[in-house]
Amino acid sequence: MKRTGYGLAALCLLAAASAAPAAAPADAALPEWRYTLRPGDTLIGLAQRYLTRPSDWPRVQRLNSIADPHRLVPGSSLRIPLAWLKQTPAPAVVVAVSGRATATPPGEAARAARVGESLYAGAQLATAADSSVTLRFADGSVLILQPNAQLALDTVSVYAGGGMADTRLRLQQGRAEVGANPRRAPGSRLQIITPSAVAAVRGTRFRVGAEARVTREETLEGAVALDAAGRSVAVDAGRGTWAEQGKPPQPPVALLPAPDASGLPVRLDALPLTFDLPPLPGAVRWIGQIAPDARFEQVLLEKESDAPPLRFADLPDGDYVLRVRAADAQGLQGHDAVHAFTVDARPFPPFPTGPGARVRQATPALQWSAVAGSDAYRLQLARTADFAAPLADVRGAATQWRPPQPLDPGDYYWRVASVAGDDVGPFSAPQRFVFDPLPGAPAVNDAAPAFADGALAMTLPPPPPGLRYELQVSSDAERTRILWQGESRDGALRAAPVAAETVYLAARLVEAGGAAGPFVVRRLDAPPPARWPLLLFLLPFLVP
Numbered sequence: 001m002k003r004t005g006y007g008l009a010a011l012c013l014l015a016a017a018s019a020a021p022a023a024a025p026a027d028a029a030l031p032e033w034r035y036t037l038r039p040g041d042t043l044i045g046l047a048q049r050y051l052t053r054p055s056d057w058p059r060v061q062r063l064n065s066i067a068d069p070h071r072l073v074p075g076s077s078l079r080i081p082l083a084w085l086k087q088t089p090a091p092a093v094v095v096a097v098s099g100r101a102t103a104t105p106p107g108e109a110a111r112a113a114r115v116g117e118s119l120y121a122g123a124q125l126a127t128a129a130d131s132s133v134t135l136r137f138a139d140g141s142v143l144i145l146q147p148n149a150q151l152a153l154d155t156v157s158v159y160a161g162g163g164m165a166d167t168r169l170r171l172q173q174g175r176a177e178v179g180a181n182p183r184r185a186p187g188s189r190l191q192i193i194t195p196s197a198v199a200a201v202r203g204t205r206f207r208v209g210a211e212a213r214v215t216r217e218e219t220l221e222g223a224v225a226l227d228a229a230g231r232s233v234a235v236d237a238g239r240g241t242w243a244e245q246g247k248p249p250q251p252p253v254a255l256l257p258a259p260d261a262s263g264l265p266v267r268l269d270a271l272p273l274t275f276d277l278p279p280l281p282g283a284v285r286w287i288g289q290i291a292p293d294a295r296f297e298q299v300l301l302e303k304e305s306d307a308p309p310l311r312f313a314d315l316p317d318g319d320y321v322l323r324v325r326a327a328d329a330q331g332l333q334g335h336d337a338v339h340a341f342t343v344d345a346r347p348f349p350p351f352p353t354g355p356g357a358r359v360r361q362a363t364p365a366l367q368w369s370a371v372a373g374s375d376a377y378r379l380q381l382a383r384t385a386d387f388a389a390p391l392a393d394v395r396g397a398a399t400q401w402r403p404p405q406p407l408d409p410g411d412y413y414w415r416v417a418s419v420a421g422d423d424v425g426p427f428s429a430p431q432r433f434v435f436d437p438l439p440g441a442p443a444v445n446d447a448a449p450a451f452a453d454g455a456l457a458m459t460l461p462p463p464p465p466g467l468r469y470e471l472q473v474s475s476d477a478e479r480t481r482i483l484w485q486g487e488s489r490d491g492a493l494r495a496a497p498v499a500a501e502t503v504y505l506a507a508r509l510v511e512a513g514g515a516a517g518p519f520v521v522r523r524l525d526a527p528p529p530a531r532w533p534l535l536l537f538l539l540p541f542l543v544p
Helices: 043-050 054-063 532-542
Strands: 032-036 077-081 087-089 092-098 101-104 124-127 132-136 142-145 150-159 164-180 189-193 198-201 204-210 214-221 223-228 231-236 239-244 273-275 285-291 301-305 310-312 318-327 337-343 352-354 366-368 376-382 392-396 410-420 423-427 431-435 450-452 455-459 467-474 482-488 492-495 503-511 520-524
Touching (some): 092 101, 204 223, 214 223, 366 410
Parallel strands (some): 164 189
Antiparallel strands (some): 101 124, 189 198, 214 239, 273 310, 285 318, 410 431, 450 455, 503 520
16 A cells, blocks of 8 residues: 555545446556546547556556447446546645735745645645635635645646546645535545545545644544544544544544534624633633634634633724634534624724722813824713713713713713714723712801910811811911911810910811812901909999
8 A cells, every 4th residue: 555755544535436347457456537438439539538648548448347449338437547547737726815824836935825826736835823825626625724734735636637636735734624526526536644644535524633743633524534554434524533643543523512602792892802602511622713704715813712702802894704613622623603793893992091980079081092093082971881871972072071060979981982084983891980079168167266275275066977177277367377287086176385366277178098178267266355353453443
């Protein structure tokens, strides 16, 4: 049996055919083409049309046990080994490129892969992260080379004037998804050779992944033969297998079911794009891919995660399709869930910068960053996070806004969106703040001052819970000449030394954290000195 460059036997699948004759020459073991005879066909004519050496028509006669070469039966099958057939190069065509992908034609330097170019045998392809290349082959087979992968084209040719395609590819690392021979052309074959196995197919959809010492294969439609270490296993649709280097393939196992994508959002207006999926028994890793349409010939982004959610950094606004699957403990990736969604994240929302979570002013300034390309902003203010009944819904060019009327104490929510022409972008995440007014002015006007022994004594109303008085006594209303200052937690005040004269008391309420209300200044006049003792002393002298 022929051995590959990796020391592996390549399995060649034959096209559907009628039963072989009882006696078959040694050539019958070779991969072969089956040709259906038509009226007027002759062995000499077919040999001239299809064989590399037309003089080999007697070998065809012997292989097919044909007694009379001049009497061929139309409709019957003629077997011809591939090695005898004319072979014509049939290059692979690059039909899609996403991200950074390089092509290296034989004898040339690596360069960026280009859509529409033809790649012949010997060419190599490589993809970077979040990149992919899609190839279409002569029989309509399509291969999508996934991110961080390397592929070499060993054989890309057709036999018998295009009647069948022979495609042999080496996947050196990474993963590829293949839709092989979709038209079911008889005789066409496709092989994916990895460092540890060979996958051979006729008409099917499958995935294959190559690592340094293990190959994984998942069959999505049809059947795939995986050959490694001299043994071959057939992998039917919905099953997968793996082969370690130097070991035969493992018995196929069922692939994980598709994740439940029914709860994923259909419209995303914020970055990063986030897709949260419910748990899936047996899943140890999650793989998500985004493409512009459900064909997935162009993979725009790919992410893997040990657990949901899957997050993708950025995409232009537009319509996309997410394909997500889970991998089991053996690394086999399961069935796909496909979800269509729309990105509408532009113009980007501004970044709120103020006023913070606690507001002490009744008309706080709501502030945000400017957004390049925006000519206006839309702001909403509400008492609830759902903005069902906005208190304000305004538009303007400034990057801040103040309520026109004082706010009532309590909770508030606000959000802002960018406006570019007629396009209003998504709102920023709701911002919450609490309007907690500063302490009010203390009631000091009803307290009676008392001057005695060079001190001032007063009893103010007890401050509200959690507050204290901050007090100053000065000789002027502007409080430029402070005579005494202190604080009181119960309202009692004793200021000394303070002469019995006109002074000014300034008082304000202060919170434990230091926030203070406004000062209230009250003038305190000392009472005039009592005159009755002097009159009593002088009274005897005043009486005649």
